Amino acid sequence: TIALFFATIGLIFHFLAIFSKRWTVAIPRQPRGPNDQIHYYGLWTRCQYSNTSFVIPDISSQPNIENFVCRPNTYLRYNINNEEISRKCYLSRHQCSSIIGVHPDCKCKYLHVTRTQQWCSILAAVCLLFAIFSLYLRIIASPQNVSGTFLLALAPVTLFTVALLLMIITMILVGASLRRNEYEDYDIKLSKEIFPPLSTVPETFNLYRLNAFFKNHKDPILHRNAISTFKSIHKERFYARIDWSAGAEIVAILVTLVTYMLSIILAIAQVN
DSSP, X not given: OHHHHHHHHHHHHHHHHHHOSOSEEXXXXXXXXXXXXXXXXXXXXXXXXXXXXXXXXXXXXXXXXXXXXXXXXXXXXXXXXXXXXXXXXXXXXXXXXXXXXXXXXXXXXXXXXXXXXXXXXXXXXXXXXXXXXXXXXXXHOOOSSHHHHHHHHXXXXXXXXXXXXXXXXXXXXXXXXXXHHHHHHSOBOOOGGGSOTTOOOOSOBOHHHHHHHHXXXXXXXXXXXXXXXHHHHHHHHEEEEEOHHHHHHHHHHHHHHHHHHHHHHHHHHHHO
8 A cells, every 4th residue: 555655656746747847947148139048848848938018008018927938849850951941941940839830841840869758758657557556456456376466466566667767767868968959949159160161151050950061061070079169158158957847757766766665575575
């Protein structure tokens, strides 16, 4: 019963983390443009606060309402070999999932690391649900043979093991890709000296456009230097950290770990 209680608490915190929208946050140290606002990133969304003004007749002041606006956490991907398409898509890079929409040649996609986090968290939730169900079966069922007893003892341990691994992988990916969304969201102007001579250099870059540029202008050394400079500027201009949704997932991991140890103790006791 205690194990079932802890498992339920872990599942609740895991669902809270999955459906909340503040896993990581990117904070501009000194905003330089309209897009340089604080961005909050979840597994499926990226959000920011937006001020909305209303004009009320016969009232001199215009009230402002601060809204927490969210949209799918997708970014533009396009044919980097076509210069015209690249330019059109980059101009609409902040319009993914907006009312305006994007050019037909552009596609809004989740980052690969984001998709991995999504699948890990979903599969972890499924494992936790089945683990809780198996713990409940252990309480209400009385197997009449050794194989049934062994199965009921082993199933929760196995499911909690898989769930823990998936949740830990999710958190490792969150930490490893802490600035990955930031690199796509905020544009950086780079010095022309770090690019190949006589090349037409765009005014600003996000990480995808920077990598796309060097796929068409192959120079591994300059590419590495440009990426290094790009990331250094980001560290100077933006502050990134995990937010409370990641904290909820950490709590879920700790509670699930306690449940996992309890399930091992129960399994040993039941088998013996």
